[in-house]
Amino acid sequence: MPVSLLWAVDVYGRVYSLSTAGQQWEQCRDAQMEFKRVTAAQQCCWGIACDNNIYLNVHASDLPVRYQEETYENQRWNPVDGFSDRLLPSDRWQLSDVTGLQHQPLDNFRLPSSSWEWEGDWYVDENFEGEPTEKEGWSYAIDFPATYTKDKKWNSCVRRRRWLRYRRYKAMDTWAKIPSQQTTLPDPFSDISCGGWEINEEPRGRLSLWAVSLQGKVWFREGIYHHNPEGSLWEEVPLPGEVVQISCGPGDLVWAVLWEGQLIVREGIGRDCPKGTSWAMVDSPSPDVGATHVAVGVNVVWALTKDNKVWFRRGVNSHNPCGSGWISMVGEMIMINVGLNDQVLAIGSEDRAVYFRQGVTSSELSGKTWKVISVPRDGDRSHSSASSLVSDVESDTEKGSTDGASCIITSSSPESFVDAPTEHSDQPIETPKSRIPKVTSDSFISELVSDRGPGKTSREVRSAGPASVGPLDPQWSNVDLEEAQGQQAQTGAVVDTADTSSLSSVATFTLAMEDPYGVDEHPMWAWVSGGGCSVDSHTQLNWFNSMVQSVQSMSLSVTPAQTAAWRKQIFEQLSERTKREMDNFRHYEQAIEQSVWVKKGTMQWWRDWKPHKWIDVHFALEQFSGPEGNKDGILFIYYNFYEEKKYLHAFVNEVTILVPVLNDSKHSFAIYTPERTKQRWPIRLSAATELEMHDWLALLSVSCCDSRGIQGPPSKQAIWSITCKGDIFVSEPSLSLEAMPYPTPCDQMFWRQVGGHLRVVECNSIGIVWGIGYDHTAWVYTGGYGGGFFQGLASSTDNIYTQVDVKNVYIYENQRWNPVTGYTNRGLPTDRYMWSDASGLHECTKTNMKPPSPHWTWVSDWTIDYSVSGGTDKEGWQYAADFPASYHGHKTMKDFVRRRRWARKCKLTTTGPWQEVPPIPLSDVTILPCAAQSSVDVVPLWAISNKGDVLCRLGVTALTPAGSSWLHVGTDQPFKSISIGAASQVWAIARDGSAFYRGSVSSQSPAGDCWYHIPSPSKQKLKQVSVGRTSVYTVDENGNLWYRQGVTPSYPQGSSWEHISNNVRKVSAGPLDQVWIIADKVQGSHSLSCGTVCHRLGVQPLEPKGQSWDYGIGGGWDHITVRGNSMEPPRVHLPSLTERTPLPVRNTEINSSAVGC
């Protein structure tokens, strides 16, 4: 799980964040002033500072926030001037938006705020619908508005071209003021809440931001999304009363608290209307005591009442945002917040500590207990009462309750530094409780004052206060001033009361002096926001340790167990022991003779003869030691054939792969041998329970690996592949795998499973392996093996981590139009099910649909999916003339059926040798395939983010395969596939299906300089590219495999595409220019298979396209990468006809060095 942040503000207005991986609060040092409130999302944090302005802190990401400004230049032809900007009076502006209605000269574009900068100057876009245009980027048409083409025709009377300019958001990781609209916002903001990112994923990074003003009005910030993080304007939302506080969940829940203590719920929030339409009223949980605070998540609402009681709202969901009733919960809290995954955070009313609600799961949303987050703040340790100005500002932050209140004034008006600090550094400390400022729905600074004891906040104190304060920022009210001076007076008063205070408070005092982390010294919090904090009930957090323990575990992390001296000692001594006790005595006889070991069990077998069905069989694995001490075994399947006992057997050393096939009805797996692969008909067995199946699989895998002498992690040359279930398999290439003319047949390759769940895996020949999950998370291979069901010995321990993947399950709702009722779910008898899979052949309803296997669990409810190709209408419907047909997103006269897709997310948690590479989700990745000179040499690695950005990873070496950071490579359009060849040639495919070549990529210029547009094969949209040593292969959306002709070092773009094959799903070209694909429709002797690994035969330097295909493991394969295999095969000299040599002479000279780089 990626590291994310919990944000909080302490009672002195200092902003802190706590990382999910961290053990201390980090102060946000760049906050220029104190903050009242913060509200976080994963990508940013909003806050109200004490100047009552709203500030935004966008977390730095390797992916810059770039906004593309565009304007169109329009021209008309006339016989005198040719094309010129002299347009007809009825025409559009010379420079306009795409519709022509808006006048948009270049110098009209302004940066929206000081947080932005221009990336460069205006330039002409020379791409038109995936095709390169002539030099000046014009596209032509008969008239405005009409269809434009890139070619000028005889009747082209008008032309236009697009100008582009990018601006970049520069205020990353810092608090940047949101420019305020003084005219529309007379009164300052007092509360703020962001959320709503789950309502609509388009535009990317969309957020809802709600704010409350001091007068009780509610405002909604329009237009916040990734490319416009600040949003565009505030819009007032009409209200039934005056609001004091508001809370917006990640989904469609928005609740607010009214002055009178009731709550209001926003209704009508949806995809098309994130702002909602109306308010519904909900009574306070307690009839006598009004509500003061509310916090909402996806499916939960928590509230607090004036007496600090905590309430949980029953029955809240998207259809019923108001819920059904209140349940009283344990605890007394002053503030409450719901973070991601409906996790709950609160601030205790007594101790002002931040509490985390433990045990909140989707089935138990109210959780179990409150647990205090007890971690130190940064700098707590270096606490000192130095009297210098600078250090005092810092130590103020650490002293917390002792003198922190005065910090508010010292740092808010810098002039007062001069006087304030030294005053109190030696003063005794009062027990802090009595001075905890109370934060309720009101502005917290003013509450600071009103909450204090009688007499201490009076104006008289101000004049009597010892601190003489310099000129003040006018925005700072007197209230704040009073606070500080009152504080001074108060600390002065403590000196007097100290003598009379009880013994216990004296004891507390001394304790606090000796140990600055004593219980009474813990930070006082005012506000907390978990909206950016990705934790769930399973997350291991280090937030709850006592101070002592956290220090210990920190020091442990400095010397992890792997490098500990004791561990080294044990390894060394064991190897010494082996030398001492065994090495000289190897000739001695072993006391125990190795014997046959049999494991038996019962299973079901998918019988070979028709009618095929599962039958009960006895299954046995016999293991024995082979003649050379190697282990071997035989599998037996004992079955009854017409009352006759028969058996089927397979030698363990002939098994090429064990494939788990888990679904909700069967715990089955498939066993392949070369013969079975040819037949496309594996031995399919099913165990009674999942556990039993995993035990067998683990045992059989060990047995297969033993018989082939394979153990430990995959080699650097290994071939990686992924099935359509996301299972990962790896194969060790034999030296003769790429031999000519007699390569190892593909069906003899042995595959073993590696734990984890991925959609894409890419590797290179120095052992750098990256993967991408179904949820687009990037993963880097750790060098381990096993994981998943390989518990125990077939698995390494050090490099195995938890891996989580999320994917969507889809079902379709189908309707037919009839003249009486319009569209209904009553179809014709010949029609498909009303709720079905994509094909319409299988009934799939919301209730009967199960996650893909027992390993997956639902993590969301069914939602309408709008991101279907072809587009949808506002309700997600796609229309067509009839089932099955091509669908479009709007209704026409000819349409009689419609369907819409529903999606539901499910999650898988497994283990494997993979570590996450946060934070950017990816859709493709490629690594320079050949060997680097040394383990510290930087290896080029390129990737495409799931939004289509091109990225270049910096700092990737054999020692640090995860690299350090992303470098963003600018493009004018989103991309979907990328590949880098052995000579650093980078090819990529854009989303529109065209190809691009990146110029001038070298070790000096790892990101290259510009994109060259390469037209795609005629009428085909490309979808994937792979570049080997020299060859470039692409696959298009219709399954054609293309080879790039004419690629030479001096002309790396090549000249044309040559068709190689069809029915191809994916291609991988390796550092030997070897070509492997995943092919569909491979005919075996018993069955047809889709998703089959195939190897191109006959690839030679002079014949790079090869001759034919050799078929390997499948079906159900989805991805393969051979880019790790750089082992040159042994050269075989063919007998020439003129030579006398009767037989081919095998030359054993082996050249395993990397090729061509």
Next chain:
Amino acid sequence: MADDKDVLRDVWFGRIPTCFTLNQDEVTEREAEPYYLLLPRVSYLPLVTDKVKKHFLKVMKAEDVEEMWLEYEGTPLKWHYPIGVLFDLHASNTVLPWSITVHFKFFCPLVAKKLQYRDLLHCTSNSVIEAHFMSSIKEADALKHKSQVVNDMQKKDHKQLWMGLQNDKFDQFWAINRKLMEYPTEEGGFRYIPFRIYQTMSDRPFIQKLFRPVSPEGNVHTLGDLLKEMYPAALPNDGEQKRYQVVIHGIEPLLETPLQWLSEHLSHPDNFLHICVIPTPTD
């Protein structure tokens, strides 16, 4: 960096080169050749000495044969201690191979004095060892998991543990034994560490008490912590010459080694951590 799993293999495949010689007092028909064998450290003597017995019976008359028992430099070797423990306890720091004397008669003067040993030396069949081995595993699991894991196992799993040991099948044994080595991550270890501390200097067979892998404050207990509590004399005093060696599987782990890790990786197949405290050799 080597993997922790390799330790399990090294422990399992530890072998002690041994030379068996027949006791001088035994009556033989012709001279008995010594017999050389690699003994698995984690096994038990009766499981691995069938070949020895056969070898010496060839030179003896049937009527002269009672039970076979073994002795090293005057110390009878108990069958129910793992072989590695016997070696570490009695024969550490000696020249290899380990020289064991084979006896076939009980009325020799050595044993006559110590008749109480008879039961400890006399092992009628492998089923006795099996029972002993399984009861050790159950006892260990009682300490580690309140017996929950071992009780959840099926009879065939128990059998597989035993067969794994008997036939020296590492994979077979560990396929089951790994379940006994699991623990909830949030607890940081087993409930109690099953350990036994052996010493040559005392008549007490061994020390075995309750000891947790993690202190109530959450600190990880180390081998040193265990010894401090159970056998402080084994630890060197400040500035003093080391008087004792703390040996597990023939090696001396550092005292700061976490006890939980030791229990998971250096336990014998019976799931106990057998720790030998022996005097440091003087030379």
